[in-house]
Amino acid sequence: MKLKRLTMWVVVLLLVFTTACSSSKGQGEAQGETTDKKEAAASEPEKTEEKYKITGATYIFGNPPPSGGRGQQMLNEKFNVDYFVEKIPSENFIEKITAMVAGGNMPDQISFRAANIELFNRWAKQQAFLPLDDYIQEFDYLKEIPDELWLPFTVDGKIYGIPTWSPVESQSFIVRKDWLDKLELSVPTSYEELEQVAIAFTKKDPDGNSKHDTYGLAIGQDINPSYAMGPYWQNDTWYHKNAEGNFIPGMISEGRKELIQFFADLHKEKALTSDFAVVNWADTNNEFYSSKAGIFLIAVRGMSQDYMDALQKIDPSAEFVVLEPFAAPDGSKGFTAGSGYSRFLTLNAKLADSPDKVRKMLEIHGFSRQYYPASTTTSANEDFDWYYGNEGVGYKLDENNIRVPLTEPGSGTEPFLYFIDSTAWVGAEDDAEFPLAYTNEKLREATQQLVDINKSYKLYYPPSVGIISAAETEHGAELNTYLINEQTKMITGNRPISEWDDMVQEYLKRGGSKIIEEYNAVIKGRGYTEHIWK
Amino acid sequence: MNTRNVAEKIWDCFNIAALAVIASLMLLPFVHIFAVSFSSLEDVLQKDFILWPSHWTADSYRVIFQSRPFISSLGVTVTITVLGTLVSLILTTSMAYALTRNILGQRVILLMIIFTILFNAGMIPVYLVVKSTGLINSLWSLIIPGAISSFNLIVIRQFFLNIPGELSEAALIDGANEIRTFCSIILPLSKPALATFALFYAVGYWNKYFEGILYLNDARKWPVQVVLRQMVIMNETTSTLGSDVLLQFENQPPPVTIQMAAILVATLPILILYPFLQKHFAKGVMIGSVKG
Structure with missing residues (x-):
């Protein structure tokens, strides 16, 4: 009996002891700052x-x-x-x-x-x-x-x-050059041409394997990537103005509406990822890097070399061309600058x-x-x-x-x-050398193309950077989900695009107008009236 | 008679076939993970669903086992699982036993326990408690705050109540005190319950994730689930935040083959535990459900 009791106590004591040990250590680390200060203060004269x-x-x-x-x-x-x-x-x-x-x-x-x-x-x-x-x-x-x-x-x-x-350098979109050449198509410079290319990729067997296994745009849930070929079409920037001359978010703009129409047309032709509404980002990547889709996103950095290596093993003849910005109906041509x-x-x-x-x-x-x-x-x-x-x-x-x-x-x-921050500051005069981040030759070439495109066009600097709106904090996420859902329905044909204005009204009613009001107050305060291109 | 037998046999066949299909459906994801982890990335990208690797390669496992954070985190998880399960079982059973006795305030204590099932304090108050008890950055912070699960405690207490009182009375007459009765009479009679709750607790500790992030400041102490999630998660981040995040990556996620290998290595050890405890388990999950 005594033995049992003894072992019980040993266990309990052990627990208490180890806790106490770790506690003093944890405390030390957590509050080390204050104790250190005291120590430091005490030994200051000598040091x-x-x-x-x-x-x-x-x-x-x-x-x-x-x-x-x-x-x-x-x-x-x-x-x-x-x-x-x-x-x-x-x-x-x-x-x-x-x-x-x-x-x-x-x-x-x-x-x-x-x-x-x-x-x-x-x-x-x-x-x-x-x-x-x-x-x-x-x-x-x-x-x-x-x-x-x-x-x-x-x-x-x-x-x-x-x-x-x-980087302020914008992302763009990359197209399979070998497929374009095979089908004798030129690099698209407008949404009409891009649509033809995407449909041709779907129907004309660009990889020549006599199977119906390719298509145009790789796209996933949340209608991502955006395929905006300029700020006119971009959803996450502020470019368009409403009747009162106030800036409005891209998500409810005329350009976005055109883009949704473009997606809806492609969806009918099965020229974009068919079940895109439920495809996550990783799988969207897979669609392109498995040589199924022929058009996808490219950024100046952060591309996956593993996936590019894999694509080249699947199709060694793969070549790429990066799209230049499209001319917008308002005459602008260029991409949006990063923050x-x-x-x-x-x-x-x-x-x-x-x-x-x-x-x-x-x-x-x-x-x-x-x-x-x-x-x-x-x-x-x-x-x-x-x-x-x-x-x-x-x-x-x-x-x-x-x-x-x-x-x-x-x-x-x-x-x-x-270090807390190990990202180098690349000054205005420095060359960020984006292509050198990769060893994959094709990825380097494509990145170089994108860098060159960025150099040859002015970038749009949106007026909205860094603005905090209380209404947006409160309703922003919910409203964005609403718009994404409705626009997804429009692409898949579950809601006619003719109801676009109803959707916008609903957005404004549920807090959107407040967001626009708060943003424009700051934008006016900054003295930003005309679009800034640099 | 004969016809009924035939009908019964047909029914059996149908039954077995249906159950086999359901069982294999449960197995399918595991087989898929296994197959992907042993495939090359090109194969995975090209095929929609892989059940058997066409070209076997153990590259993913080589990467995993050379990754120091992953291996050391496995060690951490094994430690907290073994230690935590032990601590939890000792504390839960001893408290449950005490609450079967007529002690002062027993009802109040029970009510307090039930209260914690219905309401919990929330993340920051618990963090403050952990901090003020000095457990921050100690592995004990993953064990002590949740050492006793109220639900398990009540079920075990119920199980103890079902053991005939005469047994402990007899022990008492023979001169045993409460601790002796508990260790020599009650616990040996409760093996199925112990096995069951050992498993519940062990799985709980094995899957510890959020506490690891919240209470541990030193990444060397992270449990395997945190390290695993960090290997796998990055793909998901981009999907919720859009392509903008792409620009922020300082390092790319490992390819899906390595992710699957990591998932398998992190799941297998606890999975192996099940068959060994299964015989107790089937009996154990019913404990306390019927009284008398």
Whole structure:
């Protein structure tokens, strides 16, 4: 009996003990900042430079490197800091960051997604972030950021966020050149021609295997990709104006209506993905890369090389041509510019008392945004060599002077993996060298075509970037779903396109007019009246 | 007589055939995952549905087993599953047993337990509790906050109540105290219940996902489901947010073959547990359903 009792107690004690152990450790990490500050304050007289503990949080697609890896140690040594950035799975980023902040664990720096702008705005108004205006004058890398990119991060006259570079170059659409040649068709320059090409791809056996197994456009749920060949047709921009001269969202515009008519015609001919309303993004990709569909999306970066390799194995004769923008009925010709930022960095308001720590953080941030064009990189470039974990250990340079990683991110060898923001800032004069991101020759060629197209046309800069509308926050998602559903029905023939105006009225009635009103108030405030093309 | 036999046989045949079809329908997704994981990407892209790889390749598995985060996360999950199931079983059975005794406030405690089935505190309050108990970034945060499932507790208590009271009375007369009675009389008589709830708990711990993200700051401690989701999820993100996200990718998702291999490796261990506990399981799920 005693033995039994003893074992029970041992179990209980063990549990309590291990909990206590882990608790003190967890506490230490969670509140390390405060204790560290005290320690640092105590030892200040002896030290010339304080060793700061810098905490951070950001989102990640994929898996982060292990904490304490070689790269992390190199980072800490180089900058004499104790630097840790928690990388949270992107799907649950908001939930976790909200819980952390509510629990009083707000890290020194948070790097948000562009899509989190509304949350950012709310927290900025509650003074959760440090105003950066003074620091911007101090750091060259911050001075380099163009004025219009500070706009979305300016709340009540103060700047609270630092944007990370993202290309303004537009995406376009890619067509199977070998299929066009086989059918003796030219590269389409208008929707009429694109329609003929898509129908020919469906009916005339472009791959010559005598089977009825190809078609035109690969498209998936949410009518994605948009196949907008210019802002006139684009759904997610503000280009058209209504009778009162106010800008309206692309989703309810005349251009979108034309586009939906175009899709509906193709659907009748089975020239686009037949069950598109239920096809997810991965499967939409598969339609094109399995050599079934002949037309799909291409962007200047982020294309999958694995899939392109697979397509070439399936059809080694595959060739590609990228579409130029179509001339719109209003005479415009060109694509819409990207927002120019993807993520953005904010600092904790509590850092107001430690300007030296802020400077240290910005020094590190600036370092991690240095741009190393492939044409100039050598291992003799110390920063470059260090950033990517030293030649022969973290990377090697191939015959084209392109960096090839030698380890997978899971090994944590390279310092760049550990920064809160490792996206280089590509300045206005720099060449972003998009094609060099790939080793696949065809993908490089196609990307080069897209880059050239972007260079030869002006880009449309929409007036709506960075605008937060309360009505949109409240109804935006629901209204968008409504429009997508109705437009999907119109494509499949379940609702006549002649009812377009009814749909728009319904949209306006359910909160759309309020959104338009709020957007236009800001647009007018910015003094934006005519379309800006640069 | 004979005709009835024939009719019965026909019925049996039909029955077996129908059940076999249903069973194979359940198996189909697994076979598909298995086949895709052993195929090359070109084959997967070209065919709509694969049940058997036309060209066998273990490349996907080579990638998986060379991926350090994936392997270490499997270790984490095995740890929390074993440890968590043990802790949960000890705590649940001992509490359930105590609640079969006439102790002071027993009804109030029971009501409190039932209350937690109907209402829960929500994410942030629970996060605050976990934080203030110092469990943040400790694997115990995946175990302790949910160590006792109220529903399981009530079912086990019901099971204990069905064990004739005379047995524990006899033990008491022989000089056993409550702990001794619990360990030597009650628990041995409850093996089917223990097996069943061990399985319930084990599956629960194996599938821990959200807690892992919320409470653990160090990616080295992530359970396998988080790592797996990070490998597989990226395709879905793009579908909900549109092609704009394409521009934001810093790294591309692994091809579907590797995703399937990862799914298989992450599912198989817990799947293997089922056949071993099945004999108890069939008996166990009915426990507590009929009283007396």
